[in-house]
Amino acid sequence: ANQFIKGVAEVLQEHGMDMLLLSGRHNTSSSSAEAVPDAFILYGAPSNPEQLNRIIKSGKPLITVDCNLDNVVSVNVDNYAAAHRIAEHAFAKMQGKVAVLGLRLIESDRVCRIQPHELYSTEQAISRRRLDGYLAAAIEQGRDLPADAVWHIPLNTHHFAVVAAREALTQYPRPSVLLCMSDRIALAAMAVARELGINIPDDLVVVGFDGIEEAERFYPSLTTIAQHSDEKGRTAARILLSGELEADLLMPSELIIRQSC
Numbered sequence: 001a002n003q004f005i006k007g008v009a010e011v012l013q014e015h016g017m018d019m020l021l022l023s024g025r026h027n028t029s030s031s032s033a034e035a036v037p038d039a040f041i042l043y044g045a046p047s048n049p050e051q052l053n054r055i056i057k058s059g060k061p062l063i064t065v066d067c068n069l070d071n072v073v074s075v076n077v078d079n080y081a082a083a084h085r086i087a088e089h090a091f092a093k094m095q096g097k098v099a100v101l102g103l104r105l106i107e108s109d110r111v112c113r114i115q116p117h118e119l120y121s122t123e124q125a126i127s128r129r130r131l132d133g134y135l136a137a138a139i140e141q142g143r144d145l146p147a148d149a150v151w152h153i154p155l156n157t158h159h160f161a162v163v164a165a166r167e168a169l170t171q172y173p174r175p176s177v178l179l180c181m182s183d184r185i186a187l188a189a190m191a192v193a194r195e196l197g198i199n200i201p202d203d204l205v206v207v208g209f210d211g212i213e214e215a216e217r218f219y220p221s222l223t224t225i226a227q228h229s230d231e232k233g234r235t236a237a238r239i240l241l242s243g244e245l246e247a248d249l250l251m252p253s254e255l256i257i258r259q260s261c
Contacts, residue, residue, distance in 0.1 A: 007233025073245040077253040083133025094205045096176030100150040103181040119147040161188035183208035205261035220259035
């Protein structure tokens, strides 16, 4: 989020405009702060329907990033294609059991494995697109990826990621391929692997998604999908300021191959 906000701020500064950050988890029935902005950039899937409804009803310009809303222009990467690409890479590097450390796949505030009926969904959340990309690559490569090999992590934090990674990596048989839906999850998983004496990439390959700076500095450095969040922020801000809110935009992403896979 930091890189995304930085990109937005750069464009607003160029135009002599200010930015107000509003929490999407604000639970009050109304907020005077929402009356202040002239336009809104919604970053990530909305978690407060009441707040979202108030923003839409305001009639002010709105653009979404990393999520989709009906009749609202969005800026995203092709999460399905990117996830498919990095899963293919991981499968080519290592045989054996596959596990997914997913992010916000279901409505639950605890770390858990998803149920078989939850494996496929028509939801258009970015996490679901990534999971669909992993599943498609697994089918094409003849790799087994059942529901009980997919973990739901409710928040993109080190704490929850460690819980999921420890569960996954203490299974028998242990996974040899770990597909992580964020770099923060992947870095936490590699830290757990180190504690357990699991060698990366000889015994386990790990891939992430996002392209955060820590992924390059970590040892071993993380193979990931870079989605250039700073440029995504600049693009969203420029579209919003231009007033040309007519069509969704898919931005390019990049497979960055490093030491972890």
